Each structure stands twice: as structure tokens, then as C-alpha cells.
Amino acid sequence: MPRSLSQPALPPGPHYLSGNEAAAEGALAAGCGFYAGYPITPSSEIMERLAARLPQHGGVFLQMEDEIASLSAVIGAAWAGKKALTATSGPGLSLMQECLGYAAFTETPCVLIDVQRAGPCTGQATKVGAGDIMAAKWGSHGDYQVVAFSPWSAQEMFDLTVRAFNWSERLRLPAILLAEEAVGHLRERVDIPEAVEVFQRGYTPGAPPFGHPEPDGVPSMPRFGQGESLMITGSTHDARGFRRTEDPAAHDALVRRLGHKVLARAGELCQTEGHFLEDASLVVLAYGFTARAALRAVKLARQRGLKAGLLRLVTLWPFPEEAVAQALATGARLLVPEMNLGQVAGLARQVVGPGLVRSLTQVDGRHIAPATILNALLEMAP
Amino acid sequence: MTRALDQYLRPEVKATPFCPGCGHGVLLGLILRAVEAAGLDPRQMLFVSGIGCAAWIPSPNFRADTLHTLHGRALAFATGAKAANPALKVMVVSGDGDLASIGGNHLIHAARRGLEITVICANNQIYGMTGGQAAPTTQLGAPTATTPEGNPYRPFDLCRLVKAAGADYVARGSVTRPYELMDYMAQGLTRPGFSFIEALSPCPTQAGRRQGLDTPAALYDDLGRRCLARRELAGDAELPPGSWELGAWCGDDN
Numbered sequence: 150m151p152r153s154l155s156q157p158a159l160p161p162g163p164h165y166l167s168g169n170e171a172a173a174e175g176a177l178a179a180g181c182g183f184y185a186g187y188p189i190t191p192s193s194e195i196m197e198r199l200a201a202r203l204p205q206h207g208g209v210f211l212q213m214e215d216e217i218a219s220l221s222a223v224i225g226a227a228w229a230g231k232k233a234l235t236a237t238s239g240p241g242l243s244l245m246q247e248c249l250g251y252a253a254f255t256e257t258p259c260v261l262i263d264v265q266r267a268g269p270c271t272g273q274a275t276k277v278g279a280g281d282i283m284a285a286k287w288g289s290h291g292d293y294q295v296v297a298f299s300p301w302s303a304q305e306m307f308d309l310t311v312r313a314f315n316w317s318e319r320l321r322l323p324a325i326l327l328a329e330e331a332v333g334h335l336r337e338r339v340d341i342p343e344a345v346e347v348f349q350r351g352y353t354p355g356a357p358p359f360g361h362p363e364p365d366g367v368p369s370m371p372r373f374g375q376g377e378s379l380m381i382t383g384s385t386h387d388a389r390g391f392r393r394t395e396d397p398a399a400h401d402a403l404v405r406r407l408g409h410k411v412l413a414r415a416g417e418l419c420q421t422e423g424h425f426l427e428d429a430s431l432v433v434l435a436y437g438f439t440a441r442a443a444l445r446a447v448k449l450a451r452q453r454g455l456k457a458g459l460l461r462l463v464t465l466w467p468f469p470e471e472a473v474a475q476a477l478a479t480g481a482r483l484l485v486p487e488m489n490l491g492q493v494a495g496l497a498r499q500v501v502g503p504g505l506v507r508s509l510t511q512v513d514g515r516h517i518a519p520a521t522i523l524n525a526l527l528e529m530a531p
Numbered sequence: 532m533t534r535a536l537d538q539y540l541r542p543e544v545k546a547t548p549f550c551p552g553c554g555h556g557v558l559l560g561l562i563l564r565a566v567e568a569a570g571l572d573p574r575q576m577l578f579v580s581g582i583g584c585a586a587w588i589p590s591p592n593f594r595a596d597t598l599h600t601l602h603g604r605a606l607a608f609a610t611g612a613k614a615a616n617p618a619l620k621v622m623v624v625s626g627d628g629d630l631a632s633i634g635g636n637h638l639i640h641a642a643r644r645g646l647e648i649t650v651i652c653a654n655n656q657i658y659g660m661t662g663g664q665a666a667p668t669t670q671l672g673a674p675t676a677t678t679p680e681g682n683p684y685r686p687f688d689l690c691r692l693v694k695a696a697g698a699d700y701v702a703r704g705s706v707t708r709p710y711e712l713m714d715y716m717a718q719g720l721t722r723p724g725f726s727f728i729e730a731l732s733p734c735p736t737q738a739g740r741r742q743g744l745d746t747p748a749a750l751y752d753d754l755g756r757r758c759l760a761r762r763e764l765a766g767d768a769e770l771p772p773g774s775w776e777l778g779a780w781c782g783d784d785n
Contacts, residue, residue: 230615
């Protein structure tokens, strides 16, 4: 797997950036050479910054006619050899779902940043939400896998955008940054590193672009114009790309490999962060902006003598089952505060059973306050 | 004649997937000949298609880079590829339902944007692959699987639509006049900017049989009769109802 060190476009050191601006800089640092998008609140600052910054760094920026066209163009650009990005919010994610399935099925590396707002539907366009967790994984029809990360700071908007690009290239799949309005519009210190490690898609001339002898293998990825006579199709295909729409074995092998290549690497993909977990009997499971409030609530609970801890999910897909199971191995109970009606709480229940998980939901377009989480912890205290 | 095109076809492909009498097989050959006539090598080009019978003209038949995309999205994929690598010579081949119905918005915006992409729209005025439902190009009154009493709506005039959206070269030809159609496609490939060539192509299986034209020969004869070149129309003469005006709308004929 080709990897190298890349110098970020911004000078190294501290910068004062919004999360959305940091994500755009993360994309540039990761080697993004193409952006196509459609304006939507609260993600548009990513697009606006890249409209100015990408051409300065040899990249291509396109404003498309809608979100379907945006992800379509991104996929076309990816096969033309670029690392490609789009950014959107809930309504745009809904429109991008058919292309998300296409990218997964054709093994096209690309990155999608979803700056979540309060849904469903048009909802509250300027308000925060985290209701797209399931849509990011299950929104397109059929079985497929994506990779998704949840940043809790402007710094992580930078770092995890780089990480999303790297995994999309390594695994040839759509990687999603499931950001939230509150993180996208948060303005805080971001430390730009001297260099970031970046990965490039692997290419072996003449190798089949859609098949691999290993059940979890990632095939070689050529690009247009190399004389490979590429056959790319969203229909079921064999290793070379020929349509195999009547062949049961071809479909079975392809759908299973697309799943295996992600799940077999779950250990490396699943990133979590523990705070005060060593002796915790009450564990807050949180992600994104809510984890900031959760950390504060855990510290306040500790001051009151509660053995509280925080397990922060950085990776949401694949779901970090092992870390969740481990956090409860000592007989702790779980509190899952979320800006949706319990999407991750449901996943946690699948891992540890229904009795140990309490779901704390808030869907009023405001972020969850530390006091709300603290009160729930106090109620759960033995 | 077929042998001359062998070098441009994937050796694994033994026959076209099209029904007997379908115009798309003729169009397949004409596209390759037009590319050659334009001084290009199809093997160095990118062919993008959507979903439907016409989308199978390039994919997988052409020995070239072929990108078989989602229904209606061919032009959006092609736009990304062309913008990302302007050195690519890009042709989109798809049907009227794909390009003008589900992909209609992408069509007019691609024409407006003016990237150098050549679009071949195989217009059979029907949804062939799904079983003969009405298309946005189906003629007024025509019976289809979804308009059993006759189509109550007017069809798009695709060339006028795309020209109005800003295309740099627009032409309509018919597989019943193959050399003329080939010339339009070669013209589109050699001109700068966005070019759109509507290729009328009969569908005996899903359209003709419902319209009393149930043999390929009858359908070809009927289409041939209804095609009139612009130069064959006297002055400001009105086009007879049900007829197609063939010609180029931007460029030399304008």
C-alpha cells in the first residue's frame, strides 16, 4: 500500500479555524484534488473554502446542479485518478444515497462529509442534530459497508478528514465524516502538523480491478486513460468488470468480499477514547459534540463521588463493538446521550443486551448540556 | 464491415445484446466509425453510459474505458471525469429516458457548463429495457405499456432543449440515414465544447409491436418516411405532424 508524508497546505502550528474550515484544510493535506458539491447549510463553508483553496493547490472545484450530481462527479473524478470529496448535510445525504451504493459496489475511493443538522426532512437547517448515523450506513439499498468517523473538535475535523481519505484509499470505499453543525461551526484552536501520513490507492498494471483472491482483499485500482480498457459498472460484475447479472456465485462472492474487506479490519478501523474508565461503574457512551458535554458531566459526577467514565466513539462505522463490550466487562451500566432518538443506544443494546443501556435523547435542535447528562448519571447512581 | 471494427470491440463480446431489428446495433457501429472519422482512437477514449438499452452500446462492447453508471447520471459522472482530467476524450452514450427524463437536469446543466463532452442520445421514444413504458420523447397519442389509450403528453424536442441550454453543437440524425448520422457524430467529436447528437433508433420489440409496426422492416420504413432533412423543407414550411426534422442546429447549419 503506497504511503507517504504530505505537507499540509497551511503552515504548521496553531491556527484559529472553524471545524468546517479545518475539514477543508484536512482534505488538502490528505491530497484531495477534486471537490464537487451543492450548497447546503450547515456545510457550505467547506465548499466555499475549497472553491478558493483547491485551484491554488492544483485541484479542481465544481459546483454541481444537485447532490446526486455532486457525488456522481466525485466518483467520475476518482476514476480519473483524483482523491475526491463532497460535503453536504442531511437532505443532501438522502439524495446521495444511490451514489453511495454505487461507490461501495464499484469500490470507488471517495470521501463524504455530512455536517448533520436537525432532521428529518428539511428540519431545522441551522440547528444541530446527529440523526444521520443509520442513514450513513443503511441509506442505500442492499448490503454494503462504509467507514464513518465522528469528530468532536475542530482539530478532529482536520485529523479525521485525513483519516477518512486514507481509509477510503486503502479499502477503496466511500468514507464518511459524520460531523455535526456544532462541530462544523465551532471555532477553536487547530494545530496543523508539520506533515501527515497519506495513503494512495494501490495499482498493479494489468491486475483485475474488481476481484481479489483473498475473501477480504482490496483489488488494484487503475484509472482512466492508462490503456486498461476499464469496465466499471454498478451491476454485479466479475473481477475484470464484466456484468454477471445472472450468476449467483458472482453476486454472492462480490457482496461478501465488500463486507469482509471492512469487517476484517475492524480492529484497526475502530478508534475509541476512554476517560476514567478504569473503575467506572457508570459509563457514558458518547460521540461527536455530545462527547464534550459528556466529559464535563463525567468530571462533575466524579466530584460528587460517582464512579463515572466516558467511552468516546471516534469511529461509528464499523461500529466499535469490542470497545463497547469491554467497557461493560466490569459490570458497569451504560448511558448513551444522543442528538437523535437513540440510534447508537440501539447498537449498544445489540452488543451488551437491552438491560444495561439507558438512552438519553434530545432532538430539539440544541446540543445536549453537561447538566442534562449529569442528572441522568445521578438518577442511575446506585 | 464488422471485421473493420474488431479492433475496437472487446474480444470477449461475441454479439450485441440488442433485439433483432433494434437500431442500437447499427448505432454501435456508426459511433465507432464516427470516432475513427474524427481522427480519434476509441481505445483511448472514455465512454460513459447510464441505464437502459442504449447504455449497453459502449458497455462492455467497446475496447475502451467504459463507465456504466446509475440511471440518469451518466453526464454527472462524465463531468467529474472530464473536469478531473481534461486530457480525456469523453463521450456519453445513453437513451432518451435516461438522458432526458431521470437525467434531464444533468443534461441541461452539462450543456450550460459547456465542458467538452460529446453526447449520443439514442432516441427510441420508449423505455425498452423495462418493457415499453412511455418516455418523455414518446409521440403524442402513441400507445405504450403505460399509456394504453395513447400518450396524452407532448414529447420533448431534445435538440431544441439542449440548444437552448447552451450546447455548442446540436444535431439530429437517424439510423435510417447512417452516413448523415455518422457525420453529425464526427462533427460533434471534433468541435470544442459540449455537443449533443440525437440518434433516432427504432425499437420493434417494445414500441413497434404496440403501434402496428411489428416487423423491423415496417418500423424502419416508417421512421425513414417521417425523417426530413432541414434542407428538404421548403422555406418556412411547417413540419408535417409526426415528422422529425434532421440536421444540425449549432455550427455550420445555423
